[in-house]
Amino acid sequence: MSSHHIVKENQEPALIVLSTDALDSENLGQLLEWSPTIITDDYHIDFLLAQGIKVDVVITEQETHYNQEQIKRVPLKEKALVDALEYLINQQYKAVNIACDSLSVDLLRYASVINIVVFAAGKRMVFVQQSYEKWKAKGERIYVDETLLKSLVGLRKVTDNVFETEQDGFFYLGFNTDEFVAVGERL
Structure with a gap:
């Protein structure tokens, strides 16, 4: 990030990664450009860490130790997607990009609270009224x-x-x- 960009905490959209196939490396690189808060689950964290991508939060049922410091663990309560959205809303994020395999009906109940953009099945989807x-x-x-x-x-x-x-x-x-x-x- 160049020095003339000043980003306030939680101003940039967070990135939830629940699929490694949803984005090609170019699109993923564009989303990572502003160093978003990255949230993932037990199934995708190893891929992200192997790519050298800093993970901030993992939605998990495990007590795994990762080779990256300061990864916050959030216990899996419902589903990784729902728990990640709840976490972001509680942290007062205004927007999130989500890389996943398919559009979840769970997203509709959060669309009024947080701006959601989904990348799934070769598409970019927005929620509008x-x-x-x-x-x-x-x-x-x-x-x-x-x-x-x-x-x-x-x-x-x-x-x-x-x-x-x-x-x-x-x-x-x-x-x-x-x-x-x-x-x-x-x-």
Whole structure:
């Protein structure tokens, strides 16, 4: 990090790693650029440590000693994902990036408390309410549960829950629910 970047505690999104396949090394490197708080579980900590990545918190059932100092252990109570989110919320984090294998329904109950971006199955997903607008190049794929759509502009349906941008420019999604909706794009 260069000297002109001053980052306050808990201002940068934390990173929960629950899959080593969710991100390629370039995308992982971008997420690590700002030295986020990194949380993982018993199944992924060895991979991260072997890559030389500093882990801050491990959600664990074990008393394992790691070759890295100052790793905080948080006992596994429910699921690693839920326990990690609870930890971050208690520590007053405002945002988190999550690398995992699939989108968990558990995320919806936290979307109103912490800004969540999920990287899973080759997609980047955000949780939004009411509407979503973003600039994309022509032919980009957008993934959203079409039963939650009230309106859309700039997209054409490809198949169930998969849309494609019609041209370079902004697309718009309006939702028929007040709940949070996951919107995805390819990595």
